[in-house]
Amino acid sequence: MKRKDTSLNHSKIANEMMNYINTYIDTDINITQMAEEFNISKFHFQRIFKEQMGENIYECIKSIRLQKASNLLITNQSSTISKIASLCGYSSQTSFLRAFKQRFEQTPKQWRQGGYKEYSNNILNIYSSVSLIDKYYINIEPQIVKIEKRIAYYIREKGHGNDSRKNWQKLKAWVYTNDIQNYFQLGIYHDNPIITKPQDCHYVSAIVVKVEDVLPNTNLPYFNLYAGLCAKFPFNGKYEDILKLIQWVYHFWLPNSGYEATTIPSYIRFEKNDFFDDSGEFVADFYIPIAFS
Known part of the structure; x- marks a missing residue:
């Protein structure tokens, strides 16, 4: 019992720190x-953080800063590179330029001028089964929705898709064991999967319940799901095809939407999840937390 309590406590510490980083990424995090x-x-x-997240906390902060910058360079065309560096927590433009080029193999200016498209395409080309094309999404109109506070019980994995079926089957067993009736399934991207190599992506498989349905004793860690404004996009297709939708959202819809992506992780809510229910298909909605630009 002591080992279980220690593990859950460590998960709580890591989750609260991740929430703090995402919320205050524009500050000097102490x-x-x-x-x-x-x-x-x-x-x-x-x-504890490295044990839970698979990387040290400084690497994590740097990654989140640069992912935010990569989005703002596309959506905030009127902002200078120096301003975007400041918005992402960099006190020095020189250190920002060096870190950005190290991560994305190009300067922020080159990224803003269209380099992000080639970089993202190279990431997606790793997935040989991704089959949808951009034209498929032309007529999609997202819903702007406000998400209420929920609790997510989860299993975390590093390496997008590597252990997804196994983890969803574990969650299925957990649902049945605890006789949970009212819940839904989420897949949460702690890294943007269209600009992060698959092996470096942190992904969470989660069962979400109402706050009042929190279990008093369970062997799974949990965190508070983001409550706030999201854009919601419908999806159906193969599992990895969701990445093409995500790319379209970030590269085509978002820059023309009047909104910005926040540092809060995006996620998919499954209606049908072959990894969980052996339905043979994936039907879901993609949610991206947004703010007015």
Whole structure:
């Protein structure tokens, strides 16, 4: 029981830190101060985060800063590169330029001028089964929706799709074991999968319940699902085809929408999930948290 309690506590610490990073990514995030709030040493705090997330906390902060910058460079055409660097928590434009080029193999200016398209296409080309084309999405009109607070019980994996079927089957067993009646299924992208190599993506398979239905004792960790404004896009097709929809949303819809993507992770809500119910198909909605630009 002690080992289980320790594991759940470590998950809670990592989840709260991820929420803090996503919320305050434009500030100077103080790791020492965060560790003190959990009443643990900085060293122990960093060890827990790496154990839970598979990377050290500084790498994670850097990745989220650069993912936000990659979006703002596309959507905020009127903002200078220096301004975008500041919005993403960089006090020095020089350090931002160096970090951006190291991650994306091009300068922010080259990215903004269209380099993001080739970079993203190279990521998606890794998936040989991705088959949908951009024209498929021309007539899609998203719904703008407000999401209410929910609780997500989850299994985390690093490497998009590597263990998805196995993890969803574990969640299915967990649902049956706990006799859960009212729930839905979410797949959450902690990294943007159209600009992050599959092996580096953090992905969460989750069962979502109402706040009042939280289980008093379970072996799965949980976190509070983002409550706020989202754009919702319908999807049906093969599992990996969702990536083409995500690419269209970020590269075509978002720049012309009057909205910005936030640093809150996007996710898919399944109506049919072959990994869970052996339905033979995937029918879902893609949600991207947004803010007015």
